[in-house]
Amino acid sequence: MGKDDINQWDPSLDGKNLTDFYNPNVLINIGPAHPAMHGTLRVMCRINGETIEDAACEIGYLHRAMEKLGENKTYHQWIVYTDRMNYCSALNNNIAYCMTVENLMSISVTERCMWLRMMLMELSRIIDHIICVAINALDMGAMTVFWLMYHWREEAYTMIESLCGMRLITTATRVGGMVHDIPDDFIPRMKKFVKEFPSCLREVHGLLTGNRIWIDRTKGVGKLSKEDALKYSITGPCLRASGIDLDLRRDRPYYAYNEVKFDVAIGTYGDVFDRYLVRMEEMKQSVRIIEQCIERLPGGPIWVDDPRVRIPDKIDVYTKMEVLIHHFKIFMEGIDVPPGEVYSAVEGPNGELGFYIVSRGGPKAWRMRVKAPSFMLFQSFEHSVVGDKIPDAISALGSVNIIAGELDR
Amino acid sequence: MSKDGSAMIYPSLLAEAVKWARKNSLWPMPYGTSCCGIELMSTLSSTYDLSRFGAEVVRFSPRQADMLIVAGTITTKMAPVLRSIYEQILEPKWVISMGACASSGNGIFDTYSVLPGIDEIIPVDVYVPGCPPIPEGLIHAILHLQKVIEKNIERTPAVKPTYEDAMNAMTYSKCAQAAVVKSAYIVTKDGVAQNPAGQNPIDCNLGGNQNGKCCC
Amino acid sequence: MGNAVAKNAEFVKRQAIATARIQEKFSEGRQFLTDALGEPILWAKSLMDAFDLIQLLRADDVLKFDFLSDITAYDNVDGKDGAKRFVMVYQILSTTTHVRLRLKLAVDLGEEPTSWTSLWPGANWLEREVFDMYGIKFKGHPNLRRILMDERFVGHPLRKEYPLKQRQPFPDNVPLHLGPHPLPTKNT
Numbered sequence: 118m119g120k121d122d123i124n125q126w127d128p129s130l131d132g133k134n135l136t137d138f139y140n141p142n143v144l145i146n147i148g149p150a151h152p153a154m155h156g157t158l159r160v161m162c163r164i165n166g167e168t169i170e171d172a173a174c175e176i177g178y179l180h181r182a183m184e185k186l187g188e189n190k191t192y193h194q195w196i197v198y199t200d201r202m203n204y205c206s207a208l209n210n211n212i213a214y215c216m217t218v219e220n221l222m223s224i225s226v227t228e229r230c231m232w233l234r235m236m237l238m239e240l241s242r243i244i245d246h247i248i249c250v251a252i253n254a255l256d257m258g259a260m261t262v263f264w265l266m267y268h269w270r271e272e273a274y275t276m277i278e279s280l281c282g283m284r285l286i287t288t289a290t291r292v293g294g295m296v297h298d299i300p301d302d303f304i305p306r307m308k309k310f311v312k313e314f315p316s317c318l319r320e321v322h323g324l325l326t327g328n329r330i331w332i333d334r335t336k337g338v339g340k341l342s343k344e345d346a347l348k349y350s351i352t353g354p355c356l357r358a359s360g361i362d363l364d365l366r367r368d369r370p371y372y373a374y375n376e377v378k379f380d381v382a383i384g385t386y387g388d389v390f391d392r393y394l395v396r397m398e399e400m401k402q403s404v405r406i407i408e409q410c411i412e413r414l415p416g417g418p419i420w421v422d423d424p425r426v427r428i429p430d431k432i433d434v435y436t437k438m439e440v441l442i443h444h445f446k447i448f449m450e451g452i453d454v455p456p457g458e459v460y461s462a463v464e465g466p467n468g469e470l471g472f473y474i475v476s477r478g479g480p481k482a483w484r485m486r487v488k489a490p491s492f493m494l495f496q497s498f499e500h501s502v503v504g505d506k507i508p509d510a511i512s513a514l515g516s517v518n519i520i521a522g523e524l525d526r
Numbered sequence: 527m528s529k530d531g532s533a534m535i536y537p538s539l540l541a542e543a544v545k546w547a548r549k550n551s552l553w554p555m556p557y558g559t560s561c562c563g564i565e566l567m568s569t570l571s572s573t574y575d576l577s578r579f580g581a582e583v584v585r586f587s588p589r590q591a592d593m594l595i596v597a598g599t600i601t602t603k604m605a606p607v608l609r610s611i612y613e614q615i616l617e618p619k620w621v622i623s624m625g626a627c628a629s630s631g632n633g634i635f636d637t638y639s640v641l642p643g644i645d646e647i648i649p650v651d652v653y654v655p656g657c658p659p660i661p662e663g664l665i666h667a668i669l670h671l672q673k674v675i676e677k678n679i680e681r682t683p684a685v686k687p688t689y690e691d692a693m694n695a696m697t698y699s700k701c702a703q704a705a706v707v708k709s710a711y712i713v714t715k716d717g718v719a720q721n722p723a724g725q726n727p728i729d730c731n732l733g734g735n736q737n738g739k740c741c742c
Numbered sequence: 743m744g745n746a747v748a749k750n751a752e753f754v755k756r757q758a759i760a761t762a763r764i765q766e767k768f769s770e771g772r773q774f775l776t777d778a779l780g781e782p783i784l785w786a787k788s789l790m791d792a793f794d795l796i797q798l799l800r801a802d803d804v805l806k807f808d809f810l811s812d813i814t815a816y817d818n819v820d821g822k823d824g825a826k827r828f829v830m831v832y833q834i835l836s837t838t839t840h841v842r843l844r845l846k847l848a849v850d851l852g853e854e855p856t857s858w859t860s861l862w863p864g865a866n867w868l869e870r871e872v873f874d875m876y877g878i879k880f881k882g883h884p885n886l887r888r889i890l891m892d893e894r895f896v897g898h899p900l901r902k903e904y905p906l907k908q909r910q911p912f913p914d915n916v917p918l919h920l921g922p923h924p925l926p927t928k929n930t
Contacts, residue, residue, distance in 0.1 A: 150557060150607050152586035157559050157604060177890035178604040179559055182637035182906065184875075185899055189906055197634060204561035216746040221778050226746075248564070267571040274568075285565055285658055347837070350810045350864035361837065363809075368840040369748040457778040460833060460844065461746065462811075473831070475816055484816035488833075496867045522560050525890055602909060603892050638899055638908050639891070 141165040145507075149178045155252065156521030158495070160502075160510070167506045172499045180525040187485025191451030192218050192292060195485065200286045202487065203523045205248045206241035206466050208277070211290040216371065217461035217472040218292045222454055224426065229417045230294055231372045236307070236410040237280075237289070238463070239403040243314070244273050245466035245518075246354075246396045246403075253393065253515035254325065257334055262321055269310075269317050276306050292452060293426035298419045304411060311407050318400060325393070335389035339513025341501040342387060349497035353468025353490050355517060358395045359387030365464035377409045387501075389516040426452050451480025460488075467491055467518055489523040548592075548618065549672040550580040555591030557611065559598030562625035565658040566597045574661035579668055588614040593671070594648075595664075599627035600641045612648045620651045620675070622667055629653040747779055753840060760841040763804050768795065783844045792832075792847045793856040799834070799843070800861070807843060809835040813858065813868035815849070815876050819902045826850040828876055832858075849878055857883040875900035 148159035157178035163171040183198045190198075199214040200207035212234045219226060226234070247266045254262035274284040279300050281289035289296050325331045341351075346359035356363060364381045366374045382398035384391030420427050428447060433440040456478040462471035468490025475484040494517050502510045554576075558566050569576050570584060585591040588611050600608055612621070623644050626632040631642030644650060651674060654667040748754075761782050765774055772795075773785040786792035799807045811833035818829050826848040835842050849855055857880035858865040869880045870889040877898040880886060888895065897904050 149604065150611050156563065156598070177888075177892070178601060178607075179599060180601055180603070180639045180890040181599055181635050182639050182899065185904075185906055186634075186637060188902075201561055204564055220746055223778065264572050267568070268573065271568070271571075271573045284568075284660065286561055347809060348863050350862060363837055369753060370750055371746045371748060375750045458783075459778045460781065460812075460842070461779065469811070471812065471833075473812070473814065473833070477820070477822060486812070486814045486816075486831075488812045488814075492867065492871075493864055496864060500863075637906055638904070638910070 142170070147507075147510075149175075155514070155519060157525075158514070158519060158521060160499075160514075162502075162507070162510070164507065169502055169505055169507065169510055172502050172510075174495055174499050176495065176521075176524055178525065179521045181522075183526045184485055184487065187482050189481065191480045192454065192482065193448070193451065195482075196290065197286075197288050200288055201522055202489065202526060203245070203465065203467060203470070203491075203520050204285060205520060206245035207285060207287045208237045208289060209241040209245075209463070209465050210470065211288060212238055213461070213463040213465065213470050214472055215290040215292050216463065217459060217474055218454065220461045221457060221459045221474055221476060222292075222425065222452075224293055224421055224423055226294065226421050227418055228415045230419050230421070232410050232414045233295065233299065233419070234290070235372050235374070235377070236407055236414070239406045239410070240273060240277070240307075242403045242466040243400050244270050246400050249466075249516070249518040250321065250393060250396055253389070253512065256515045257331075257512050259325065259331070262324055265317060265320055265324075269314055272310055272314075276303060276310065279303060279306070291426075291428055293423060294420035294428070304414070307407065307411060311404050311411070314404060315401065318397060322397065326397075332390065334509075334512060335393065335516075337386070338389045338505055338509045339498075339501050339516060340386055340388045341497055345497065345500060346387060349500065350493045351468065351490070351497050352493070353465070354382075354395045354399060355387070355392055355494055355497075356468070357382060358384035358391040360385055365462060365469060371461075371463065373413075376413075377406050379403075379406050389512055392516045453480065454478070454482075462488065465490060467520065467523070468494065470523075487523075487526055489526060491519045491521075491524040495519050495524055545676055549675040552579075552581045552593045552620070552668070552671070553583045553585050553591045554581050554593045554595050555585055555588055555611075555615065557594055557596045557598075557608065559596075559600065559604065560627070562597035562627070562658040565661060566595060566624065566664065569661040569664045574665065576665065576668070579665065579672070581668060588612075589616065591615060592618060593620045593622065595622045595624055596628045596644050597624040597658075599632065599635060600644050601639045602641050603639070605641050605647055608644065609647050620671055621648055622652045622654060622664075622671060623650045624654045624664060624667070625659055626655060626657045629655065632657060748840075756839045757841050760805055760836075760839060760843075763802075764843065767802070768798070777844070781842050781844065783846060786845060786847045789847070789849070789853060789855045792830075792845060793858070796832070796834070796845065796858065796861065805841070805843075806836045806838050807834045809837050810858070810862045810864055810868075811835050811842070813865055813872060815872045815878060817876065817900065817902045818848070824848045826853075828878055830855060830872070830878065851877075854879045854881045856881050859883055874898070877901070 143164050145162045145164055146159070147162065149157045159175040159178065161173045161175065162169045181201070183202065186198060187195050196211060196214060199210040203210050247270050251263045251266040277287060278284050280303060281287050281297060341355070341359050343360045346356050346361055352363065360383060362381065362383055365371075366379075367381055379402045382395045382402070384395050424443070426447070429440045429444050434444045454476045456476055458473070458475040460471055460473040462469045469488065470490060471488035473484070473486040473488065474482050477483045498514065498517050498519070502513055505513065556563070556566050556570075558564075568574060576582065581593070588594075592615065594612060594615060596608065621644075623629045627635060627640070628644050629650075631640050636642070641647070652667045652671050654663055656663050757780075764782055764784065768784060771787050775783045775785075777783055784795070786795055799805055813830070813832050815828050815830045818824065818827060823829050828849045830847040830849050832845040832847070833842060834845065847855060855878070857869055859869070860882065866883070866885065867889060869883055870886060872878050873880065873886055874888040874890050875898055887893065891899065895910055
């Protein structure tokens, strides 16, 4: 007994209470200002050695009250907030929101606008997946992939800038049409992009897919089984990587998605490797959809001919009196939306992005609810990270693609 | 060396050398919260290479960095985190407030949860306007910061909030002080209290009111 | 109707079958409506009824509603959707027939609907958000705390009487160790 006999050494005899150090349950706080936390996420883990036994996530560090603003701003004024939600694919959010308001008012957009919007939605899907794969690889140390893929994001930015003047935060759609029609060099540039982008995918596949280090770091990590994916209500590439076949573009086709041919990538295990493969395949399929949209893009007006929403051309606003008054009324009073409610969802790059608008008539919404896919994904992250080590949790977080703007709104 | 032992020429050359070294080797700590963070990543990547200007080594630990780039909206829940990160960076340190949200709270986000500008809690050297600023804008800001460092080696911004100022800013609500809108709660220096006078929204004529109630 | 709705023939047929089934089996005593897109909306009769109804809908083999899309609420302070203060909105989806259904439930101040976390663990954070924004408490929820706002925030922001610009900042709200604050419990 005593200090000589090491097997029966009592730590409290040291005069210090060291029993806490021998407690295998250590509480660690990762975030909210942490390099691997994309933005403002906070994960509190209880670890045993280096294995995570329990995790609790805290959000709300980027809550900007967008839903409350939806009740205080008119429908057009709120378009600027939609891009700031999923800022990696802002065009997708704009289009999804304007689609919802148009559904509420029973407006059909023109053919040209419809095909153009589909093309832009697929372009935003490509750039969002580029960010996800590149940052996921960067978190694990594969910097080359980040440099390679970011070049293509800049190419896409140049095209988007020629369309609406801004690279990242676009606000390029309006209720009933788009703010500008595409410039003349947009289609040739898009054709060039579509021809050359698959080479980037081939390069990244060559760097990562057969790479022993990548496979060891991503296979079996952050696994989410099929039943758990359904129980936690996740959507998007993570749901498909877990094996559930649900894609709103194919199952509930909006616009002309039932006329374009594309495949839906389904994974098996729901780990980081599967999510990476699903995203790479989705980028390839998006390229295919864009090619079909380019072929089928018709001529014609980009604005629907509905006097409730049609924003007149500037040349008329400056020269004709009635058009000036019409323009004034649309922007100062807002468009008059009939009372009713609608829930309209698109298959965004991250999952099902839905807008639920309750309108009591008038220019402002009564309730503007955004169903953000990252919210459910982060909830499932708490569950999927149990049993992994801390570096594995970092790579799992990168693959789930949590965008804090969308999570906290 | 002069008669009393003080070196006269060398300190000025030394000061110049130190200024040159500091401005060309700023180690940024990116504090990217929202959309500006993506433009910051674009600036750091190969097309708008920031490492041309010396700011290549991005250190995510505040103890190892000397320039804090706050890119994105800072909410009131995040503000103490930012303050504690700022305090951990050792002198000399500089702060770039990137984007409209960090500089002033961004007029579109004037809500109950957004901090109206990080200069309420930390001193800022360069503000970059834009939502988000294009990468050339951020590079312009870093070049401007290099000019600032060139002029004075000691940073003396006009208004340097002390710790007390920062704590007061974080507990004091400007909107409640302006008393534009009366609501069920009032926020004072001591905290949040129930307003027994009840809710009495004032009619404001900023167009498009619903049911005559205040829209803000 | 607009061209941004699903209009391929099989989906329209499946939606018609599902709507007919809902109207036939579940709509006595409950109000059945359609929204601007033609999607079905079903109002629950009472707080307990909502919980029973969803279990019946899940178990039904024609409808097969197995996916929870969203749980939210809105403020009914002007009384246009009934006499009670809030309306809770549940969006459910079927992964096989891809038909959506919206369940609505009128909740008053002080009433506590049953939590759906026993049916779908994903409902945990959704209900926490409804509690944070509106103050509606849920019976049987394992972890009902604020999620988006700080824990010491007073008031419920999305209620119509909370002004948009009323700030309540706190100086020391980030516990860098999990000391005095209770350890958050995980979803069970």
